[in-house]
Amino acid sequence: MTFLKHYLLIFALCILYVESTDPSAQVCNENSNKTTTEITKNIDSLLTKLVQATSQSGYDATSVGRGKAQVFGLAQCRRDVSIEDCSSCIRNASKEIRKMCPNRVDARIWGKAQVFGLAQCRRDVSIEDCSSCIRNASKEIRKMCPNRVDARIWYEYCWLRYNKENFIGNVDTGYGTFYWNVENVTDPKTFNKSLGALMYRINMLAAAPGSKGLSKGETKLSDFQTLYALSQCTEDLSQLSCRQCLAIAVGNFPTYCNDKKGCRIIYSSCYVRYELYPFFFPLDKKLALQSSSMTNYSWVVTKP
Numbered sequence: 001m002t003f004l005k006h007y008l009l010i011f012a013l014c015i016l017y018v019e020s021t022d023p024s025a026q027v028c029n030e031n032s033n034k035t036t037t038e039i040t041k042n043i044d045s046l047l048t049k050l051v052q053a054t055s056q057s058g059y060d061a062t063s064v065g066r067g068k069a070q071v072f073g074l075a076q077c078r079r080d081v082s083i084e085d086c087s088s089c090i091r092n093a094s095k096e097i098r099k100m101c102p103n104r105v106d107a108r109i110w111g112k113a114q115v116f117g118l119a120q121c122r123r124d125v126s127i128e129d130c131s132s133c134i135r136n137a138s139k140e141i142r143k144m145c146p147n148r149v150d151a152r153i154w155y156e157y158c159w160l161r162y163n164k165e166n167f168i169g170n171v172d173t174g175y176g177t178f179y180w181n182v183e184n185v186t187d188p189k190t191f192n193k194s195l196g197a198l199m200y201r202i203n204m205l206a207a208a209p210g211s212k213g214l215s216k217g218e219t220k221l222s223d224f225q226t227l228y229a230l231s232q233c234t235e236d237l238s239q240l241s242c243r244q245c246l247a248i249a250v251g252n253f254p255t256y257c258n259d260k261k262g263c264r265i266i267y268s269s270c271y272v273r274y275e276l277y278p279f280f281f282p283l284d285k286k287l288a289l290q291s292s293s294m295t296n297y298s299w300v301v302t303k304p
């Protein structure tokens with residue numbers, strides 16, 4: 001706990017939050033490998049692919065570079081044998097030629113420049129905003145992280161990630177970014193109960209088939225106050241993994257957002273947010289802007 005307090009002290013900053021075009025979070029993993037020319041080339045074509053697909057359908061997960069099929073197909077050749085000879089060698093499979101194709105050669109040699117990527121928009125956002133957001137993200141991520149193979153960037157409307165390791169389908173809560181409204185609610189007990197019930201309800205729905213990982217909801221706290229919440233998983237996750245990620249996110253409420261008027265938790269695999277003003281679409285813009293532009297947030301980042 002002492003460590004945690006220390007950590008908060010160092011990293012907590014206050015910001016006046018407007019629904020902004022700046023990234024909400026970003027990671028350039030300094031512990032990941034440096035890029036090579038070939039990897040950089042593949043990242044560039046990966047980003048082009050992701051922007052194209054996501055601008056049309058709101059989500060894409062894909063890879064660029066030699067895939068597993070080829071990797072395993074070519075796995076039995078010596079490093080000094082050309083790819084063509086190697087393929088032919090395996091096909092011919094004659095005893096003579098076996099000399100050229102001994103077993104147990106490092107399979108990764110053929111797939112070493114492959115990169116995996118995922119891009120997704122928050123599923124309540126219009127396709128125009130989505131497209132604009134993902135375009136910005138693809139430019140910004142290269143500027144922010146020009147020479148590492150693991151980079152991630154999150155905006156309010158979209159997020160984008162690539163890595164040399166295949167992360168698709170895995171729950172990842174290693175990096176977390178937590179925002180909380182510095183103001184406390186006036187009636188913590190009632191608030192906590194309503195929040196717990198609302199989060200439980202929407203998290204079940206986010207994981208349900210056909211939801212595209214999104215769920216949003218609201219609940220009246222009093223005649224003049226409404227609580228709004230949204231959950232979003234990345235769409236590569238199974239139902240079980242989605243529920244798992246959201247449960248971990250909400251499990252952080254007591255630590256970072258206890259009795260706070262607003263909270264956002266950003267993980268690589270899921271996103272959770274609640275506010276006492278509307279922030280998701282369809283949106284009452286006037287009501288949203290009035291409240292959000294005067295909101296004072298603190299934030300903290302955790303690493304794996």
Ligand SMILES: *[C@@H]1O[C@H](CO)[C@@H](O)[C@H](O)[C@H]1NC(C)=O
Pocket residue numbers: 031032033164
């Ligand atoms: C970094 O590259 C080396 C050599 O190519 C490889 O053995 C290692 O697994 C890579 N590490 C990561 C985290 O990708």
Ligand SMILES: *[C@@H]1O[C@H](CO)[C@@H](O)[C@H](O)[C@H]1NC(C)=O
Pocket residue numbers: 085086088089092097
């Ligand atoms: C495989 O067989 C074809 C035709 O039988 C031959 O032309 C080719 O040279 C063989 N490949 C290798 C690597 O020897």
Ligand SMILES: *[C@@H]1O[C@H](CO)[C@@H](O)[C@H](O)[C@H]1NC(C)=O
Pocket residue numbers: 020021129130132133134136155157
């Ligand atoms: C993308 O960037 C441009 C220029 O900075 C900005 O005007 C626009 O609002 C951004 N779009 C989104 C969705 O963030």
Ligand SMILES: *[C@@H]1O[C@H](CO)[C@@H](O)[C@H](O)[C@H]1NC(C)=O
Pocket residue numbers: 182183184
């Ligand atoms: C909110 O409550 C916490 C603990 O109950 C207290 O430490 C903090 O000062 C309060 N914040 C404000 C803005 O009143």
Ligand SMILES: *[C@@H]1O[C@H](CO)[C@@H](O)[C@H](O)[C@H]1NC(C)=O
Pocket residue numbers: 188189192193196254258
């Ligand atoms: C709020 O509710 C959660 C369960 O929904 C509980 O774990 C937490 O301790 C509660 N916090 C307070 C301050 O009552």
Ligand SMILES: *[C@@H]1O[C@H](CO)[C@@H](O)[C@H](O)[C@H]1NC(C)=O
Pocket residue numbers: 014016182296
């Ligand atoms: C935001 O909160 C910080 C710390 O609680 C405070 O110092 C600052 O004056 C606040 N800003 C506004 C505009 O309320």
